[in-house]
Amino acid sequence: MKQGKLLAALTALALAIGAGAGAGSVQAQMKVGVISSATGPTALIGIPQKNTVPLLPKKIGDVTIEYTALDDGSDPTATVTATKKLLTEVNVDVIIGPTGSPNAAAMLGFMADAGVPLLAPVGTTSIVLPMDDKKKWVFKTTQNDEIIARALVDHMVKSGVKTLGFIGTADPYGDTWHKVVTPMLDKAKIKMVANERFLRSDNSVTGQSLKIVAARPDAVLVAAPGGPSVLPQTTLYDQGYRGRVYQTHGAALPDFLRLGGRKVEGTILAASLMLVLDEIADSNPSKKIAIDYINAYKKLYGEVPATFGANVFDAGLLLEKTVPIALKAGKPGTREFRSALRDALEQVKNLVATQGVYNMSPADHSGFDERGRELITVKNGQWKLVK
Numbered sequence: 001m002k003q004g005k006l007l008a009a010l011t012a013l014a015l016a017i018g019a020g021a022g023a024g025s026v027q028a029q030m031k032v033g034v035i036s037s038a039t040g041p042t043a044l045i046g047i048p049q050k051n052t053v054p055l056l057p058k059k060i061g062d063v064t065i066e067y068t069a070l071d072d073g074s075d076p077t078a079t080v081t082a083t084k085k086l087l088t089e090v091n092v093d094v095i096i097g098p099t100g101s102p103n104a105a106a107m108l109g110f111m112a113d114a115g116v117p118l119l120a121p122v123g124t125t126s127i128v129l130p131m132d133d134k135k136k137w138v139f140k141t142t143q144n145d146e147i148i149a150r151a152l153v154d155h156m157v158k159s160g161v162k163t164l165g166f167i168g169t170a171d172p173y174g175d176t177w178h179k180v181v182t183p184m185l186d187k188a189k190i191k192m193v194a195n196e197r198f199l200r201s202d203n204s205v206t207g208q209s210l211k212i213v214a215a216r217p218d219a220v221l222v223a224a225p226g227g228p229s230v231l232p233q234t235t236l237y238d239q240g241y242r243g244r245v246y247q248t249h250g251a252a253l254p255d256f257l258r259l260g261g262r263k264v265e266g267t268i269l270a271a272s273l274m275l276v277l278d279e280i281a282d283s284n285p286s287k288k289i290a291i292d293y294i295n296a297y298k299k300l301y302g303e304v305p306a307t308f309g310a311n312v313f314d315a316g317l318l319l320e321k322t323v324p325i326a327l328k329a330g331k332p333g334t335r336e337f338r339s340a341l342r343d344a345l346e347q348v349k350n351l352v353a354t355q356g357v358y359n360m361s362p363a364d365h366s367g368f369d370e371r372g373r374e375l376i377t378v379k380n381g382q383w384k385l386v387k
Contacts, residue, residue: 030063030323030332032056033070033086034312035097040074041200044255045226046099048297048309049121055296056096056316060323063332072098074200079103080110087114093332094119094341096315099308100225101127101173108134115335117342119318121311123225123250124176128365139345140366141311141318143249143272143356143373145180151270151375152221152246153184155386159244161219165194165212167205167232168223177223177248193217200228209235219243225250226308230259237263244268249373253306257381267378268386272307272355275376275383286371289317290354310354317353318345 034053037046053069068090072078079098086092087110094117098104101124108127111118112134120127125144128135156164164185168174174197185192194215196208209232212220220243222232229251236245245267247256252271256264273280274290281287293313297305322344330336348367351358356372375386 028063028332029066030060031066031068031090031092032319033068033082033090033092033095033097035070035072035079035082035086035095035099035103036312037074037099037103038071040072041228042074042100042226044253045250045306045308046071046074048253048305049097049099049312051301052297052305052309052312054300055293055313057320060320061327063323063327065319068092072103074100074103076100076103076106080106083107083110087111087116091333092116093338094319096312097121100171101176102171104138105172108138111137115338115342117338117345119315119345121308121315122173123248124172125180125366126172126176131363131365135365136346136362137342138365139318139360141314141353142366143368144366145177145248147368147370147373148249148270149177149181149184151370151373152248152268153181153188153190155268155375156190156219156246157188159219161190161244163191163193163215163217163219165196165215165217165220166192166223167194167196167198167208167212167220169200169225169228170197171200173225173250174223177221181221181223198224198228198232200224202228202231205232205235206239208232209239209241212236213239213241217243219246221246221248223248223250226253227255227259230256230264233267234260234263249307252376253308254304255306257378257383260378261381264378265381268375269377270373270375272310272372273374274307274310274355276374276385279385280374285352286354286356289352293354307355314353314355314358317351318348318358321348321351 036049038050070082096119101122118138194212198205247269249271325344326341329340348360356368358367360367
């Protein structure tokens with residue numbers, strides 16, 4: 001009987017220890033949501049972002065990370081549905097994503113109401129500026145439009161461009177680019193002689209491009225992300241336009257070269273050093289991190305990732321930097337932890353990542369400076385530094 005009672009007691013003790021360990025494990029788990037556009041018009045950007053999720057940190061300190069990845073199909077309405085699911089059902093502590101600027105804009109209110117930070121790998125500055133109570137929960141992992149636009153306008157000035165045609169997506173990406181570049185053009189005394197818009201899902205921009213050709217601009221700026229960046233430029237080429245064409249960092253992907261072919265030869269854009277790593281000095285602090293990311297991606301998928309995947313990878317680096325600080329305020333799953341995580345992200349200094357160096361502040365939730373861009377051209381079907 002005594003042996004039986006002792007065995008029962010030991011069994012009960014073991015179960016209690018096991019239950020305690022299980023509870024501890026739950027408390028030490030952080031939930032991260034990821035939203036990408038792996039299908040739809042923005043898929044060329046979203047696929048490498050989705051594919052990068054397995055390369056994100058699985059553990060930070062003593063905290064294990066559980067990722068829930070969802071595809072919004074490039075549809076802002078689906079983004080909202082995915083956001084609500086991650087916030088209310090999965091109970092995530094942070095969301096990485098989405099792929100598109102309109103999608104991110106649709107999330108802002110929900111993220112602020114939930115008090116959950118958003119690490120957004122999107123181009124448009126409008127999701128973080130001007131700063132307000134909603135946008136203070138958002139941190140961009142891509143270069144702000146101003147940094148890219150400044151490089152392009154400087155090149156236009158040096159190249160003698162006096163007139164410019166503009167065509168952008170009819171959404172926050174294109175609209176923000178027009179808003180950002182206009183005062184720069186005015187200051188540089190470059191006249192915008194055409195201003196056109198198109199939908200990401202459009203199969204033709206013939207009407208818009210004919211208006212641009214008729215205006216006879218010295219150069220054209222296309223402001224569109226991913227695959228949609230190709231159509232305006234190839235259409236202009238087919239209509240006989242041979243002036244200089246500039247693209248934003250939204251065109252910085254291998255498929256731009258593949259889809260555009262000889263029709264995009266000579267394109268000028270400002271984008272990540274990842275496009276031209278072979279030409280980047282070894283002293284550049286981001287080069288090694290970018291190479292490590294590319295090699296890890298190639299090992300998993302057998303191909304080189306587009307730079308947009310690196311924007312998600314950098315989100316993981318930001319979490320590695322800030323989660324240990326947030327843990328001092330509370331456990332994952334609590335409002336205290338999430339608020340402290342937001343505060344820690346806002347204080348990130350000199351964090352070297354794949355595409356530049358992050359220095360966040362209450363006024364700047366992107367943190368990139370000129371080290372986050374290179375002036376690049378298309379030469380013989382390849383990305384090359386502008387010399």
